[in-house]
Amino acid sequence: MTQERVRIVPSVLPADFSRLGAECAHLEEAGVDRIQWDVMDGVFVPNLTMGPDIIASCRKDTSLGFEAHLMIQDPENSLSRYIDAGCEIIIVHVEATRHLHRTLGQIRSLGAKAAVALNPSTPISEVENVVDLIDLLLIMTVNPGFGGQKYIKTMEPKIRSAKELITKSGFDIELEVDGGISSATISGAASSGANTLVAGSGLFNHPEGLRAATAELRKLATEALS
Ligand code: DX5
Numbered sequence: 001m002t003q004e005r006v007r008i009v010p011s012v013l014p015a016d017f018s019r020l021g022a023e024c025a026h027l028e029e030a031g032v033d034r035i036q037w038d039v040m041d042g043v044f045v046p047n048l049t050m051g052p053d054i055i056a057s058c059r060k061d062t063s064l065g066f067e068a069h070l071m072i073q074d075p076e077n078s079l080s081r082y083i084d085a086g087c088e089i090i091i092v093h094v095e096a097t098r099h100l101h102r103t104l105g106q107i108r109s110l111g112a113k114a115a116v117a118l119n120p121s122t123p124i125s126e127v128e129n130v131v132d133l134i135d136l137l138l139i140m141t142v143n144p145g146f147g148g149q150k151y152i153k154t155m156e157p158k159i160r161s162a163k164e165l166i167t168k169s170g171f172d173i174e175l176e177v178d179g180g181i182s183s184a185t186i187s188g189a190a191s192s193g194a195n196t197l198v199a200g201s202g203l204f205n206h207p208e209g210l211r212a213a214t215a216e217l218r219k220l221a222t223e224a225l226s
Helices: 017-030 052-061 079-084 100-109 153-169 186-191 209-225
Strands: 007-010 034-040 065-071 089-093 113-118 136-140 174-178 196-199
Touching: 007 174, 007 209, 017 052, 017 209, 052 065, 052 079, 079 089, 079 100, 089 100, 089 136, 100 113, 113 174, 136 153, 153 174, 153 186, 186 196, 186 209, 196 209
Parallel strands: 007 034, 007 196, 034 065, 065 089, 089 113, 113 136, 136 174, 174 196
Antiparallel strands: none
């Protein structure tokens, strides 16, 4: 079986918000694969972070791809704002949009890759009728809203079910996991089938810095996937 390519994607949530552009450049130097912007509206989740204008202001500071993790209610109302800000992947929560099939189609028609995220309590069955419309499936291993939370290990059977759904579908869909990913937890997520791992505190709080943290997480995930 060909070795699945591991992607390490930092969440900017723990970054220094007073210098996000420089932080993006630093992440690129550290060897990450893409950058995830955790957009929160204070309604869908009990926290408020950044919007499209802040993301757009950092676009010039890195050549890395941007993904917008929209933890916002009714994301269909602002899709083009995040695409115009420079995000190539738009992640919406199945719990936050009334017409998921239509929303995913809108993202693709706007020229971006469509992705859907599932909160811990949301079953995989919620996306089985839209696998033809997604480029990435995100399994949350924390309840969204804050960084630095504990990895929910009971999500690993769900990650395995997601992998089975993707394999059976025959579509080229990235399986991403986000929440509490660190050197201590990444092997469990990767061995369950995740090939893209999002980390915030597990990267930014690593004692040896971002480059060493990125290399260590990549090594652990690659070993777990092989
Ligand atoms: C939760 C956020 C976090 C963030 C990563 O709403 O989505 O999961 O990306 O934060 P850590 O890696 O610190 O859990």
